[in-house]
Amino acid sequence: MAALPDDRRLAVLRAIVEDYVQTHEPVGSKALVERHSLGVSPATIRNDMAALEEDGLIAQPHTSAGRVPTDKGYRLFVDKLQSVKPLSAAEKKAIQTLLDGAVDLDDVIDRTVRTLATLTRQVAVVQYPSLTRSTVRHVELVPIGGPRLLVVLITNTGRVEQRVVEVGAEPNEALLGEVRARLNAAVIGKRLTDVASLVATLPEQFGAEDRELVRTVLEAIEDSLAIEREERIVLAGTANLARSGTDFVGSIGPVLEVLEQQVVLLKLLSEMAEDASGVGVLIGHETAHAGLSEAAVVASGYGGQGEPLARLAVLGPTRMDYPTTIAAVRAVARYVSRILAQ
Amino acid sequence: MAALPDDRRLAVLRAIVEDYVQTHEPVGSKALVERHSLGVSPATIRNDMAALEEDGLIAQPHTSAGRVPTDKGYRLFVDKLQSVKPLSAAEKKAIQTLLDGAVDLDDVIDRTVRTLATLTRQVAVVQYPSLTRSTVRHVELVPIGGPRLLVVLITNTGRVEQRVVEVGAEPNEALLGEVRARLNAAVIGKRLTDVASLVATLPEQFGAEDRELVRTVLEAIEDSLAIEREERIVLAGTANLARSGTDFVGSIGPVLEVLEQQVVLLKLLSEMAEDASGVGVLIGHETAHAGLSEAAVVASGYGGQGEPLARLAVLGPTRMDYPTTIAAVRAVARYVSRILAQ
DNA sequence: CCCTGGCACTCGCGTCAGTCGAGTGCCAGT
DNA sequence: ACTGGCACTCGACTGACGCGAGTGCCAGGG
DSSP states (O other), rough: OOOOOOHHHHEEEEEHHHHHHOOOOOOOOHHHHHOOOOOOOOOOHHHHHHOOOHSSEOOOOOOOOBBEHHHHHHHHIIIIIIOOOOHHHHHHHHHHHHTOOHHHHHHHHHHHHHHHHHHHHHHHEOOOGGGGGGGGGEEEEEEETEEEEEEEEEEETTEEEEEEEESSOOOOOEEEEEEEHHHHHHHHTTTTHHHHHTTTTGGGGOHHHHHHHHHHHHHHHHHHHOHHHSSSEEOOHHHHHHHTTTSSSSHHHHHHHHHOHHHHHHHHHHHHOOOOOOOEEEEGGGGGGGGGGGGGEEEEEESSSSSSEEEEEEEETTSSSSHHHHHHHHHHHHHHHHHHHH | OOOOOHHHHHHHHHHHHHHHHOSSSSSSSHHHOOOOOOSOHHHHHHHHHHEEEEESSSOSSSTTOBBBBBBHHHEEEEEEEEOOOOHHHHHHHHHHHHTOOOSSSHHHHHHHHHHHHHHHEEEEEEEEEOOOGSBEEEEEEEETTTTEEEEEEETTTSHHHEEEOSSSSOOHHHHHHHHHHHHHHHHTTSSSSHHHHTTGGGGGGHHHHHHHHHHHHHHHHHHHHHHHHSSSSEOOOTTHHHTTTTGGSSSHHHHHHHHOOOHHHHHHHOOOOTTTTTTTEEGGGOOGGGTTTEEEEEEEEESSSSSSSEEEEEEEETTTHHHHHHHHHHHHHHHHHHHOOO
16 A cells, blocks of 8 residues: 555655755755655655645745745654664764763863764753752851851752851851751752751751851852852854854844853753653744744753753754754763763 | 154054944045045045055955955054043943942853953953962861862962862861861962972871872862863853954854864963053954954953953954954953952 | 646846946146 | 046946746646
């Protein structure tokens, strides 16, 4: 039994996407039958194309030009048509080589974003592990001379946050030890989001004259937890945008602007849904951002067992090679997760 | 006495630079006399222009086009002809508003780079205060449970570096106090570059069984001082490159590539000479980098009294508004220095 | 019923010739 | 030393035109 018409239509869409991604030129019916063994004539393909256009999956830039996939067409391609391309051995090796040997969290993130950019030849985005989802490994209070105290908070992701606070007077070692002990007892192993409520009653456990000190320390800790500084993002490969310059009919300016507004990026990443394999894709207008109307984002969570600690992503033109990009993002996310688990 | 011909030639160069920067179009003799009150006829200007071209200060892109300054022309303009434009009150106010209220070093740097990008509408580059030129404010050793030790190093710029080290066994508090005291006595107030030699004899001051611990701690400190991580650079305003897209005849790709290679940028910044007012300028080929052949860098040191701790810079097309840019860079550098001094 | 070959039509793109005008270099004159 | 005049160059713009890729439609065949 021959393929049903509807099946063939989807095959045509897939062929159009693949050809267009490769050639960057509108693809016509004739070229399509030549490059793919569809077993039918150009005229038939034309009918299918007309139907696909009717459905809003493809469009023609000019009346006498070939067809180009629409955002909706890419969406269908990504959801239904693509078979994820496994990475080559060389690529797997490259990931390992590039990521191994990182000395600390900063280094891991740095290497990750570079690896992703190199691998996909597009813009890579990595969000720092969110403090709000991490747990407390240890809190330390260090007198650093005079009435100054260094408050250090270490998380299970290896992240170290510190603040210098001014306390009224030089605290004595015994009091400090007491505060340190109670503080750690209260928060170690707990999620950072819960810290604020967990330590709320702490000042009451101390004498009136010491409460001020305790409060100051707690304020510093809560300050460290304020999202703004923690929800940082690191970029790499922005030069790749210019390389595929013709991909953005406007200038790449709007895209660069979005990339600089970390808030926008963070919102985008945090709101993305992920499929079963842990990868999410936003295409063109789905990003709900004018500057990204010609861009697509492929993201995946990383770190953490159940819920990911943070996300990493690749941003490129909508006409990107989705199978390869998705495979790369997934592989890197998994590898980084494994490293962070150590 | 009328202006000497040679003086007028330079006035013509200045006029060409100013017009070209403003219009972004080759400027001809007729337009020049119309827009500037040079008091001579176009024909005379043409002669001067021919002489300037002879000297390699200007060039014509096409035989029948106006003249455009060469790198050499810009250089002369910057060195001899420009009168630095003082910032407007609004701009000064903007700098203060944007920079005040920073909570820590990261925040200061972050605000600085954004301010500079906003002010100049170009790409801003800020180098983190170099550790090698800073001095030690304090070293702290913190046991964080088990055989692990947190080594914290605080510099006079407010920078905090930390490492977690594994020591053989859980060290007792007394020994730790001893190490801490001797270490601090040896290095506080000293330059980071001198730390390594200053602590070289430290292990010998301890019993054989403790030397291993001391050595491990010292290694961690020296590790923290390795340049690679410290010589970091922060960027902002890359989208401005695209805005002035037509300024780069090629694509802006090569420029973005250079901006991503922090090593190249660092080398560039560190090797720049500065004039009496503390500002240095590199124009086009002077950057000795192909990707920047159409770009200029305006840099200034900041922080520190005698020698600057680090540099900040603005990068834009060679046809930038030098007087304004130089004024902005200088003002921001001074303001940041003042903040860091506190 | 679906597919096919054929055919007329559309329309973007590259080419080419021609014109226009800005800008130049040179020269003779004051 | 400066100026006005003049011939010349050459890039930018314009409109005409042919080419070719691609389409939509239609009638005919398995």
